[in-house]
Amino acid sequence: MSERIKVLKTYKIFIDGKFPRTESGRYYQTKNNGIPIANICMSSRKDMKNAVAAARKAFLGWSNRTAYNRSQILYRIAEMLETRKSQFLEELVLQGWTNKNAELEIYKTIDRIIYFAGWADKINQVFGSVNPVATSHFNFTMLEPMGVVGLITNEETPLLAIASCIIPAIVSGNTVVVIASEKAPLSALTFAEVISNSDVPPGVVNILSGSKKELSPHIYSHMDVNAIGDFSNLTNDEIKLTAVENLKRIRSFGASEISNDNFDSPYVIKDFMEAKTTWHPIESGFANSNSY
Amino acid sequence: MNSNIQPLEFNGDWNLSPSLESTDHIDLKDKYGLFINGGFLEPLSNKYFSTINPSNENQISLIAEAGSEDINLAVKSAKDAYENVWSKMPAKERSKYIYRIARLIQEKAKELAVIETLDGGKPIRESRDVDVPLAAAHFFYYAGWADKLDYAFPNRNPKSIGVVGQIIPWNFPLMMAAWKIAPALATGNTVVLKPAESTSLTALKLAEIIQQADLPPGVVNIVTGAGSTGKLIVNHKDIKKIAFTGSTSVGKSIMKSIAGTSKKSTMELGGKAANIVFDDAPLDQAVEGVVNGIYFNQGHVCCAGSRLLVQESINEIFIRKLRDRIQSLILGNPLDKNTDIGAVNSKSQLDTINKYIDIGKNEGAEIFQLNCTIPDKGFWCPPTLFTNVSQSHVIAQEEIFGPVLAIQTFRTIDEAITKANNTPYGLSAGVWTDKGSKVFNLTSKLNAGVIWANTYNKFDPTSPFGGYKESGHGREGGLHGLEAYLNLE
Secondary structure: OOOOOOOOOEEOOEEOOEOOOOOOOOEEEEEEOOEEEEEEEOOOHHHHHHHHHHHHHHHHHHHHOOHHHHHHHHHHHHHHHHHOHHHHHHHHHHOOOOHHHHHHHHHHHHHHHHHHHOOOOOHHHHHOEEOOOOOOEEEEEEEEEOOEEEEEOOOOOHHHHHHHHHHHHHOOOOEEEEEOOOOOOHHHHHHHHHHHOOOOOOOOEEEEOOOHHHHHHHHHHOOOOOEEEEOOOOOOHHHHHHHHHHOOEEEEOOOOOOOOHHHOOHHHHHOOEEEEEEEEEOOOOOOOOOOO | OOOOOOOOOOOOOOOOOOOEOOOOOOOOOOEEOEEEOOEEEOOOOOOEEEEEOOOOOOEEEEEEOOOHHHHHHHHHHHHHHHHHHHOOOOHHHHHHHHHHHHHHHHHOHHHHHHHHHHHHOOOHHHHHHHHHHHHHHHHHHHHOOOOOHHHHOOOOOOEEOOEEEEEOOOOOHHHHHHHHHHHHHHOOOEEEEEOOOOOOHHHHHHHHHHHHOOOOOOOEEEOOOOHHHHHHHHHOOOOOEEEEEOOHHHHHHHHHHHOOOOOEEEEEOOOOOEEEEOOOOOHHHHHHHHHHHHHHHHHOOOOOOOEEEEEHHHHHHHHHHHHHHHHOOOEOOOOEOOOOEOOOOOHHHHHHHHHHHHHHHHOOOEEEEOOOOOOOOOOOOOOEEEEOOOOOOHHHHOOOOOOEEEEEEEOOHHHHHHHHHOOOOOOEEEEEOOOHHHHHHHHHHOOOOEEEEOOOOOOOOOOOEOOOHHHEEOOEOOHHHHHHHEEOO
16 A cells, blocks of 8 residues: 655644735745655745734733733643643654653643743732832832733744743733744644634734744834844844834843743743833822922 | 803912022032042043023033043942942941931932022922932932842842943933932942033032942942933943933934843833823812923923823813913022922023924914013023824924923823823823722823823832833832842842
8 A cells, every 4th residue: 555645734824813824925844854844834024014913903902801811811721732732742753853852842831831821810919019109199010011022932942932932921911923933833833723722812922934034123123013022042133223213122031041940930921011100199188298 | 161250360460579599508619520439530531511500591610521531430430349349348238328328418408409400490499399309218218228139029139230320311410310329329239320411510419428428439420421421331341231311312322332232221211191181080180280290390301291181071171271370380580489480401402392382383283371571591481382283293292391281182081092192102191080990991001101190290219110112111219120220030
């Protein structure tokens, strides 16, 4: 009997809760030891624009969900990933991982998502403050999400990286546009299917595959992106300079940071949040109120 | 509606006798050197510039202009002080030095207030009641943090950074110096600070206070000069962190010059804040708040409420009340305790403000200004408001940094939020309504770092201050203000 011809899946990109092909019509093949694994979209600047627009549109709704609700949705992502372990294992192995390393990466990813899911309704209890001002005001500081966050993943740990950059950013209410691993994009694009099946509203997470060299400058210079989380170690100063135009907040992560257990920390969440302080008068016959 | 009510004519026959603050108690030198390594040094650049009183254009003193050799010396002295003294000192002792500075500011409050008003043009009432007390309070607050940092950042082993470069603006000269120096010292760093060239004097008086407090030489260095001096600080290789307060355009150029270096930064930049008045607000109180929001310190306030959004149903009566209130403001000698509106800080700032007023008129907005006598000498701009302003008008978009209010109307809450957030800035906003649930609906949706509900332009050392978006990054004040001066593990 002749060997069955494999179906080479085209992994599509993920924008606004849908799985379109790249508008550019460009594709590349990922290979392992010279054998083609799958067809991958080579996303364009226009895809990036669409993704940012979707993320912006989703921001108000997502950031206004209750923290409890976001926490549950993130936990749901971990549940969905747990049940689809075998597909991720197969894809990682297909992309050159050993069985053991692939398994470790998957478990670490699931556990990390659960860790961060729990922070949704705790981050402001730890990092917010009530400030004892010397006037008759109730004054408090809370952290808020920054808005649309652009994320560039690493190449070393494609599944762990995609989860590690997305989850800490969206747990607080940000929406994200992610540039996936270029050499091993399968995990990221299958992770999009998990997101899509986990009650995450459309547009909260958008994932593009393609050339980091081509796409990174577009996300750094996009005027409607509020912050960048760069896990790639690839971005040069010239590209980073373009982020100054709208004073994006930039957080660069070292390659080893993701694999480190210390990554499980609320400070990563805080990196993509902004402190807002509110003043409210207190009616009082006693407090001494200054004129200004 | 009672649109026929006669406005109160406060300004009519109610002439107040002048109540001038005395100046005989102040101690100013004709010439100031650079405060480096605990002493005042002649600048190696050999250059001086004059600082003038903007209310009469008289020269007050000559101020040294620091060149590159001077900055090298200042940074070296800060680095030596950091390595040999300040970073090794027990935090409890560091704390006591900062408390000393706070106390000395309180003791010299009157002198500092008068000098602030002479040099910067702001009304003595403001420098006396706001600038100087807040400067002292800032040192007092952060002094107490010095030996408690582990509680602010549990499990992070907070460590000082080294030499920090600080560049401050001319609108709150002493207060901004306090906002910068106090947290930097509490966290164990040493400082090279540059005040703005038009308002160096209170920073130099602070240098004298620092001498009297016996702070180890080099821990704080105060170098004077203009933008070129600031650039030398920004680009110096031994400066580990830049703290800048000023315009968004200069902030961006600083960010560009430190991109690719390991220098940390905090940026407190411009703003175009919306002050939103709903029809259920206590209107007279809101009028006071709007006036305070935009005319406080001649509008030279990065968080000034320079856009007024009034709900359409009360627009007519509110504008009338606002105009009446503006007409009661007193513009004149900043040293007079009756003065509400002092002098504009400099000729160049007055030119900028007047340029925007012309733009506003040419765009078709309707102008109203305080009708008053403008002194013959000095730089003055009467409180100004524009009605019939649309979102696309330049005066509704760009920061003017003067006493100019752009007024727009809205019908629904959503429209108010959309208009308020429709700006690249995000420093502050104000909301006026009697309804608590509406307050918190609004304050949670406005994209700004500081939101005042039924109040405006309030500051406190315990209260974090800083912007979203193009208004900068990082916070000053409160526990959150410590982080920018620390390395966390």
